[in-house]
Amino acid sequence: MRLNLSTDYALRLLMYLGTHPDRLCTIQEVAERFDISRTHLMKVANLLSQRGWVRSVRGKNGGLQLGKAAEAINVGAVVRDTEADFQLVECMGTQGAHCLLDNRCQLKRLLHQATLAFLAHLDAYTLVDLLQPETRQILLESAS
Amino acid sequence: MRLNLSTDYALRLLMYLGTHPDRLCTIQEVAERFDISRTHLMKVANLLSQRGWVRSVRGKNGGLQLGKAAEAINVGAVVRDTEADFQLVECMGTQGAHCLLDNRCQLKRLLHQATLAFLAHLDAYTLVDLLQPETRQILLESAS
Numbered sequence: 001m002r003l004n005l006s007t008d009y010a011l012r013l014l015m016y017l018g019t020h021p022d023r024l025c026t027i028q029e030v031a032e033r034f035d036i037s038r039t040h041l042m043k044v045a046n047l048l049s050q051r052g053w054v055r056s057v058r059g060k061n062g063g064l065q066l067g068k069a070a071e072a073i074n075v076g077a078v079v080r081d082t083e084a085d086f087q088l089v090e091c092m093g094t095q096g097a098h099c100l101l102d103n104r105c106q107l108k109r110l111l112h113q114a115t116l117a118f119l120a121h122l123d124a125y126t127l128v129d130l131l132q133p134e135t136r137q138i139l140l141e142s143a144s
Numbered sequence: 145m146r147l148n149l150s151t152d153y154a155l156r157l158l159m160y161l162g163t164h165p166d167r168l169c170t171i172q173e174v175a176e177r178f179d180i181s182r183t184h185l186m187k188v189a190n191l192l193s194q195r196g197w198v199r200s201v202r203g204k205n206g207g208l209q210l211g212k213a214a215e216a217i218n219v220g221a222v223v224r225d226t227e228a229d230f231q232l233v234e235c236m237g238t239q240g241a242h243c244l245l246d247n248r249c250q251l252k253r254l255l256h257q258a259t260l261a262f263l264a265h266l267d268a269y270t271l272v273d274l275l276q277p278e279t280r281q282i283l284l285e286s287a288s
Contacts, residue, residue: 005234015245091152101282106275107155118258131250139245
């Protein structure tokens with residue numbers, strides 16, 4: 001079972017921004033800190049910006065900051081935004097599905113319900129829960 | 145979010161075998177009915193056979209049948225066997241992970257717990273639950 005790489009990067013970006021609420025952070029900086037693709041991270045930042053999780057300030061001294069308070073950034077809601085879909089198996093997709101059971105399959109319903117259980121767990125947490133002291137310390141150290 | 149294709153095929157194979165408890169089914173037959181890769185399905189069948197979910201009978205008139213009663217085939221247990229891992233994000237893997245937060249990250253724990261919630265939902269169901277009359281009817285019809 002895998003999440004999109006975009007979801008991974010989105011949550012890391014939010015954690016980084018949440019650790020530095022007092023200043024704007026750049027894509028370059030975050031990509032370097034996590035040693036991840038700058039291009040991919042930029043796409044993720046654009047998506048997060050469109051959805052209001054991140055605020056993007058343009059210009060020479062521009063950068064990113066959280067778009068709302070960390071306690072208002074629900075992990076489940078972010079994952080719903082960054083996962084393109086929750087088509088756990090082919091038949092849950094709208095395109096290219098050709099299983100003979102089609103819509104009369106209990107498996108599809110069961111996997112959908114299990115996905116809701118997965119998301120419901122994430123719904124119980126906000127960015128604040130991901131920013132415990134030890135994590136903050138590492139992210140602050142790495143930026144110094 | 146995606147499951148392995150192997151998990152998809154495994155559950156379809158088990159559903160098919162469960163619909164035909166009175167005879168051996170061949171890989172060829174199941175691959176044709178679902179219009180899926182015979183080679184991939186064979187690999188999945190081998191795995192299911194190793195784990196006891198399927199019984200494989202060799203020889204000219206050989207084929208596959210369920211390795212245990214349908215009510216003893218737990219969906220969650222099968223998915224645990226067929227998913228290579230539950231590394232939802234890179235840092236949950238054992239190889240190649242290089243996130244600076246490493247083991248001091250709350251996200252990893254949170255995603256692990258959400259995965260357990262996902263699997264716990266599947267644990268509440270067996271193959272019998274996937275073989276409701278309508279599904280059985282389709283799978284029987286398709287074999288005739």
